[in-house]
Amino acid sequence: MQQSARxxxxxxxxxxxxxxxxxxxxxxxxxxxxxxxxxxxxxxxLSAWEASGTFPDSLYESAARAGLLGMGFPExxxxxxxxxxxxxxxxxxxxxxxxxxxxxxxxxxxxWIGLPPVVQFGGQELLDTVARPVLAGKRRIAFAxxxxxxxxxxxxxxxxxxxxDDHWLVNGSKTLISGALRADYILTAVxxxxxxxxxxxxxxxxxxxxxxxxxxxxGLRWYNSSIGSIEFRDVxxxxxxxxxxxxxxFAGLAKQFNIERLSGIAATLAMSRTALAEAIxxxxxxxxxxxxxxxxxxxxxxLVDAVRSIRAAYAYLDxxxxxxxxxxxxxxxxxxxxxxxxxxxxxxxxxxxxxLGQHAYDGSNRVERIYREARIFAIGGGTEEILDDLAARQxxxx
Numbered sequence: 001m002q003q004s005a006r007x008x009x010x011x012x013x014x015x016x017x018x019x020x021x022x023x024x025x026x027x028x029x030x031x032x033x034x035x036x037x038x039x040x041x042x043x044x045x046l047s048a049w050e051a052s053g054t055f056p057d058s059l060y061e062s063a064a065r066a067g068l069l070g071m072g073f074p075e076x077x078x079x080x081x082x083x084x085x086x087x088x089x090x091x092x093x094x095x096x097x098x099x100x101x102x103x104x105x106x107x108x109x110x111x112w113i114g115l116p117p118v119v120q121f122g123g124q125e126l127l128d129t130v131a132r133p134v135l136a137g138k139r140r141i142a143f144a145x146x147x148x149x150x151x152x153x154x155x156x157x158x159x160x161x162x163x164x165d166d167h168w169l170v171n172g173s174k175t176l177i178s179g180a181l182r183a184d185y186i187l188t189a190v191x192x193x194x195x196x197x198x199x200x201x202x203x204x205x206x207x208x209x210x211x212x213x214x215x216x217x218x219g220l221r222w223y224n225s226s227i228g229s230i231e232f233r234d235v236x237x238x239x240x241x242x243x244x245x246x247x248x249x250f251a252g253l254a255k256q257f258n259i260e261r262l263s264g265i266a267a268t269l270a271m272s273r274t275a276l277a278e279a280i281x282x283x284x285x286x287x288x289x290x291x292x293x294x295x296x297x298x299x300x301x302x303l304v305d306a307v308r309s310i311r312a313a314y315a316y317l318d319x320x321x322x323x324x325x326x327x328x329x330x331x332x333x334x335x336x337x338x339x340x341x342x343x344x345x346x347x348x349x350x351x352x353x354x355x356l357g358q359h360a361y362d363g364s365n366r367v368e369r370i371y372r373e374a375r376i377f378a379i380g381g382g383t384e385e386i387l388d389d390l391a392a393r394q395x396x397x398x
Contacts, residue, residue, distance in 0.1 A: 011280045011307070013098055016273040018311045020318050027087050030071075034095040037066045043099050050103050050369075053225035057182070063108060064137035068092070072112070077119060077127050078135040086262055086321045093266035100274045100366030102267065102373055106178040107226055109263065111135070113256040114143035114187045117202055121244045126204065130185055142183035142207075144174040144230055145253060153386070154189065154253055155197040159232060161190035163239070168192075168203060170211075170235040176380075180214055180228035183207045188232075193247040200250045202243040211235040257381065258331065261338045262321075264381045268345040268374075269313055275345075275370045276306050279352035282359060293355065302351045309344045316340065332394035335387040342378040349374045 009015040041062055049055040063069050071088055073079025081088065089112065096105040111134050118141075119131050133139035150156040159172025170190060180186075186205045193199025207214070213231040244252055280303055283293035294300050316337050323330045349371040353360045360368050378384060392398055 012277045013270075013273050016276055016307065016310060017094075018314050020314070022318055022322060023087060027091060030081075030084075030088055031091045031095060033066065034068060034092050035098070037063065037068060038095050038098065041066075042096075042104055046099055046101055046103070050101060053103075055104055055107075059104070059108065060137035060140065062137070064135065069108075069111065069137055070135045073115070073119060073131070073135055077131040086324060089259070089263060090266040090317070090321070093263040094270035097267040097270040098274055100271055100370045100373075102376070105263075105267065107140075107182060110143060110179045111141050112263070113260050114141040114185075116256070116259075117187060117243045117252050118204060122204070123240070125240075130204065134185075139184040140179055140182045141185045141187060142177050142179040143256065144177045144180070144186050144188045146174060146176050148173055148175045148229075154200070154257075155250065156195075157189055157191055157200065159188065159190050161192050161201065161203055161237070163192075164236075166239050168237040168239065168241070170203065170205065170232045170237055173229065173231050175229040176217060176227060177230060178227055180230055181216065181226040186230065187243065189249060189253060197250040199247050200253065201246050202249040202252055203237050204241045204243050205232075205235065205237050209235050209237070254331070258334055260381045261334050264377055265313075265317060265334075265338050265341040268341040268377045269310060269317070271370045271374070272306070272310050272341075272345045272348040275349050275352040275367045276303070276310065278365045278367050279303065279306075279355040282365075283355050286359075299355065302355070306348045306351055309347065313337065313341050313344050329394070332391040335382065335391045335394070338381060339378075339384050339387050342374075342384075345370075345377060346374045 041059060045055070060069070067080055070079035071081050071092065072084040074082050092109065093105065096109070115131060115134055118126055122130065130139070130141070134141050145154055145157070147157050147159060149158055157172075159170065159174065161168040161170045168190075170188070172190070174180075174188070177186075184207050186207050188203050188205050190201055190203050191199050192201040205212070211233040212235055213233070214228050216225055216228050283299060283303065286293045288296075294303070316333070320330050320333050320337055323333070349367070352367045353371050356365065356367055359365065360371075382390070
């Protein structure tokens with residue numbers, strides 16, 4: 001017997017996320033907390049912030065008071081839900097991108113990749129002067145890896161740090177760094193040893209240090225004017241700002257890249273759901289050639305294909321997180337899923353624009369914003385070529 005349409009869940013943002021056996025009531029409570037914050041603090045201001053390319057610093061403290069910034073960090077340094085599993089970060093990224101824009105997330109969440117190494121390897125002084133203020137929303141940290149010459153190839157970075165008695169002398173440049181213009185501290189990947197991945201270290205650098213110049217990246221800025229380039233010219237960094245073992249920083253980078261990619265995957269799938277929900281709602285009410293758009297077979301097949309792509313990606317995501325929590329090496333699968341998720345976003349965004357037609361450009365929906373932001377997700381966190389090559393090595397293909 002055919003199921004009645006009334007009994008089916010709505011194909012809105014929530015209905016387009018397939019149920020997962022791993023998402024618990026605690027995850028649902030976390031989702032509600034983040035959604036409430038986004039609804040109150042972000043959505044009413046999003047258009048104005050996008051137009052200005054920034055948002056007020058007070059949003060960090062608001063997020064801290066709402067219990068968002070400290071997620072996953074030890075209570076001893078001002079965190080909460082210390083044992084939060086990866087779904088907490090996935091849900092945070094989903095809810096932050098539900099409005100269809102990354103203008104806030106890129107800055108507000110960068111501490112989740114910049115701060116963990118400081119908490120793990122920093123002494124008590126750094127925990128008190130850096131970790132606590134960042135998690136309280138009073139200070140900000142950026143994570144600087146990407147360089148103008150190397151792009152996604154972290155092993156080829158050229159920014160150097162030379163040991164000079166009791167300090168390091170840093171020279172080089174970074175670009176497309178989220179939060180660069182706001183940061184009080186910059187966790188920086190530097191070359192302290194030989195060429196390749198084996199000679200990389202991490203230094204925590206005060207952004208106000210002499211010899212640092214920060215500027216907005218000209219051109220396409222992802223509608224966020226705090227993403228910038230950083231120049232280091234004979235910057236003196238105290239010797240105790242080495243984070244982790246010297247020349248062993250690449251392993252830390254790889255770990256943070258996986259965290260970044262999980263967030264990127266969640267962001268792309270959330271924006272795909274938002275775009276598709278807008279397209280379905282429009283197709284169900286818009287009439288053309290004497291019938292609703294969904295009554296045209298070719299068009300509804302496009303919508304079904306989009307639903308299928310999103311559900312397949314979420315099944316892969318569940319598998320990756322399940323294996324990650326079992327202690328398995330999932331580097332290859334996270335890399336492949338990131339490529340699959342970004343391709344899903346670009347395809348869904350294109351088809352949603354097609355369904356909405358001129359309505360996509362009248363400012364009354366989120367699809368146009370999603371469509372123009374989609375490409376950055378295919379570049380940030382590793383391009384398709386870099387990630388496919390990483391997967392090939394991890395899988396033993398070569």
